[in-house]
Amino acid sequence: MANSGAEKLKLYSYWRSSCAHRVRIALALKGLDYEYIPVNLLKGNQFDPVYRFDLQDFKKINPMGTVPALVDGDVVINDSFAIIMYLDEKYPEPPLLPRDLHKRAVNFQAMSIVLSGIQPHQNLAVIRYIEEKINTEEKTAWVNNAITKGFTSLEKLLVSCAGKHATGDEIHLADLFLAPQIHGAINRFQINMEPYPTLAKCYESYNDLPAFQNAVPEKQPDAPSTN
Structure with missing residues (x-):
């Protein structure tokens, strides 16, 4: 492991x-060993001062009460993009950004579409609020609209530069954001990927990569048992 001998x-x-899924992929790609500490968002662990994490309540680790949070000795980072960039600079192999400036810009664009254009509209707090204030049908329509709009933009962005993966044959930043988003769209929200052949092709390629497959939600220690 790249961090052997360190805390x-x-x-x-x-x-x-x-x-959190995209950070798990980054950690796996970098070959980094880590301790997985589950925070049950459905049960509200992140807001419960009685529920202890390493003898701290979670709000002291992340005042926003969101995951992921990475602790590296005295360093605490709470945003997935910031965590991934921190890991990429501290452990530069394999690099998550291409040297080519255009491809690098495309990676940042794809990341931004997922990070600001899709994921916030489908997170737990937002869809719970819509369901409680309006109804389940409106919640579903809201999520489907956000994903459809985002995937349409991503398809147009990546169609001319995709190879085996989003921006060529190497894994880069965009792939870390695409894989969890597509996985959730298919498995949580039953989105049809037929209109997005480039995204679907990328997603198929991730199925052959252990770093991606070991990071999927269903394989995490806090995932509900299917037995």
Whole structure:
């Protein structure tokens, strides 16, 4: 492991969080050993001062009460993009950004579409609020609209530069954001991927990569048992 001999990293995570999912992929790609500390967002562990994490309440680790949170010794980072960039600079192999400036910009664009254009509209707090204030049908329509709009933009962005993966044959930043988003769209929200052949092709390629497959929600220690 790349961090052998150092204090083990700690990742505060929730099995179904796409934000935590993308960080798990980064950790796996970098070959980093870490301690997985589950935060049950459905049960409200993140807001419960009685529920202890390493003798701290979670709001002291992350005042926003969201996952993921990465602890590296005295360093605490709470945003998935910031965590991934921190890991990429501290452990530069394999690099998550291409040297080509255009491809690098495309990676940042794809990341931004997922990070700001899709994921916030489908997170637990938002869809719960819509369901409680309006109804389940409106919640579903809201999520479907956000994903459809985002996937349409991503398809147009990536169609001319995709190879085996989003921006060529190497894994880069965009793939870390695409994989969890597509996984959630298919498995949580039953989105049809037929209109997005480039995204679907990328997603198929991730199925052959252990770093991606080991990071999927269903394989996390806090995932509900299917037995």
